[in-house]
Amino acid sequence: xxxxxxxxxxxxxxxxxxxxxxxxxxxxxxxxxxxxxxxxxxxxxxxxxxxxxxxxxxxxxxxxxxxxxxxxxxxxxxxxxxxxxxxxxxxxxxxxxxxxxxxxxxxxxxxxxxxxxxxxxxxxxxxxxxxxxxxxxxxxxxxxxxxxxxxxxxxxxxxxxxxxxxxxxxxxxxxxxxxxxxxxxxxxxxxxxxxxxxxxxxxxxxxxxxxxxxxxxxxxxxxxxxxxxxxxxxxxxxxxxxxxxxxxxxxxxxxxxxxxxxxxxxxxxxxxxxxxxxxxxxxxxxxxxxxxxxxxxx
Numbered sequence: 002x003x004x005x006x007x008x009x010x011x012x013x014x015x016x017x018x019x020x021x022x023x024x025x026x027x028x029x030x031x032x033x034x035x036x037x038x039x040x041x042x043x044x045x046x047x048x049x050x051x052x053x054x055x056x057x058x059x060x061x062x063x064x065x066x067x068x069x070x071x072x073x074x075x076x077x078x079x080x081x082x083x084x085x086x087x088x089x090x091x092x093x094x095x096x097x098x099x100x101x102x103x104x105x106x107x108x109x110x111x112x113x114x115x116x117x118x119x120x121x122x123x124x125x126x127x128x129x130x131x132x133x134x135x136x137x138x139x140x141x142x143x144x145x146x147x148x149x150x151x152x153x154x155x156x157x158x159x160x161x162x163x164x165x166x167x168x169x170x171x172x173x174x175x176x177x178x179x180x181x182x183x184x185x186x187x188x189x190x191x192x193x194x195x196x197x198x199x200x201x202x203x204x205x206x207x208x209x210x211x212x213x214x215x216x217x218x219x220x221x222x223x224x225x226x227x228x229x230x231x232x233x234x235x236x237x238x239x240x241x242x243x244x245x246x247x248x249x250x251x252x253x254x255x256x257x258x259x260x261x262x263x264x265x266x267x268x269x270x271x272x273x274x275x276x277x278x279x280x281x282x283x284x285x286x287x288x289x290x291x292x293x294x295x296x297x298x299x
Contacts, residue, residue, distance in 0.1 A: 019097060019102060020097075020102035020103075020105055020106055021089065021090065021093040021094075021097060021102075021105060024089070024106075024109060025086045025089060025090065027074060028074050028076065028082060028085075028086060028140060029082065029086070031074045031075065032075075032076055032079075032082050035049050035050070035075075050075055050136070050138060051136065052065065052068075053065075053067070053068055053071040053072065053074075053075055054068060054071075054072050054075055054136040054137060054138045055068045055069060055072035055117050055120065055121070055136060055137040055138075056068065056135075056136050057120070057121065057124035057125070057130070057133060057134065057135050057136065057137070057191065058124075058125070058134075059121065059125050062121060068117075069113070069114055069117045069118070070110055070113055070114065070117075072113070072117060072136075072137050072138050072139070073109070073110075073112075073113035073116075073117075073139070073140045073142065073143050074140070075138040075139065076138060076139055076140070077138055077139070081139060085139060085140045085141060085144060086140075088144050088148075089140060089143070089144050089147065091160075092144065092147045092148040092151050093105060093147055093151075095151035095154070095155050095158060095169065096108065096147055096150060096151050096154075099154060099155070099273075099276065099292075103221065103224075104217075105147070106224070107217040107220050107221065108143070108146050108147050108150055108203060108206065108217075109140075109143040109146070109147065110143070110220070111146065111202060111206070111217055111220055112142050112143040112144075112145065112146025112147065112199040112202050112203060113140070113142050113143045113146075113199070115142065115146065115198045115199055115201065115202035116141070116142020116143070116145070116146075116194075116195035116196065116197075116198035116199040116202075117137065117142065117195065117198070118198065119194055119195065119197065119198030119201075120137050120191055120194050120195045120198065123191075123194045124191065129187065129190075130190070130191075135191060137191055137192065137195055139192060139195075141192060141195065141196050141199070142195040142196060142198055142199030143199060144199070145176070145177075145196045145197075145199035145200040145203065146199040146200065146202050146203035146206070147203060148172075148173050148176065148200065148203065149173055149177075149199075149200040149201070149202075149203030149204040149207065150203040150204070150206055150207045151169060151173075151203075152169050152170045152172075152173035152174075152204075153203075153204060153207035153208060153211070154207055154211075154273070154276065155169055155276050156168060156169055156170035157169070157170070158276075160172055173200075176200075177196075177197070177200050180193045180196045180197060181197070268291065269292065272284065272288050272291070272292055275288075
């Protein structure tokens with residue numbers, strides 16, 4: 002009974018945790034499951050990985066298209082998993098402080114897709130990669146997407162690494178430049194290319210959101226239909242919008258409960274400008290509460 006009660010307690014804590022924690026748990030669970038199955042069946046882990054890792058050949062990829070997403074939940078070793086999840090937790094909190102959890106899910110999954118697509122294009126286009134034979138695993142492309150997105154929205158947020166303080170944009174810029182610097186050595190070139198694909202997507206996604214364009218909207222709808230058995234959702238879908246948007250060109254004022262009134266939107270824009278200049282921690286408690294309420298009221 003004691004073990005059962007503890008198990009139920011852990012399950013309830015997981016249910017109440019944020020989506021970033023759940024993604025971290027999924028990554029850890031997948032790593033553990035593959036390790037257990039490999040040990041019991043006496044199979045090398047590569048035997049299981051090959052069905053979910055992203056292959057570099059187009060023909061192989063067409064046989065397992067799901068690998069464009071599933072590779073981001075696989076890791077080649079414990080340290081690979083550990084450091085990726087630490088970075089995900091580090092950058093992810095900046096996104097979750099400003100946006101609903103579904104935005105984070107889109108960043109993670111579409112970042113993986115973008116990194117995977119660039120990986121496939123590179124390995125089937127450039128002579129340096131055409132003769133290679135490998136596969137891609139790891140959440141790094143997704144993490145780079147989250148990092149770039151956060152750096153666009155909170156560039157001057159202060160972060161502490163070891164004993165030094167940096168701005169978030171400086172950390173993001175260093176990581177991108179470090180990948181570019183290592184690329185000519187051709188050591189883990191496929192992974193580095195995927196990193197750049199993820200970072201590029203996160204940057205473009207954030208810039209478009211700042212202009213009121215949600216380029217991830219189609220993915221939102223797709224996920225909704227999958228979760229609802231492809232049934233048409235009668236409620237308004239999409240993310241809670243707390244980012245800057247242009248004024249709507251309409252003569253009819255919105256009467257829906259989910260609409261943000263002009264005064265509220267103007268105040269949201271002011272708060273986001275403050276976050277962009279000084280970081281989320283510079284907000285007062287009242288400003289944080291207002292931003293939170295605005296997200297829940299939509």
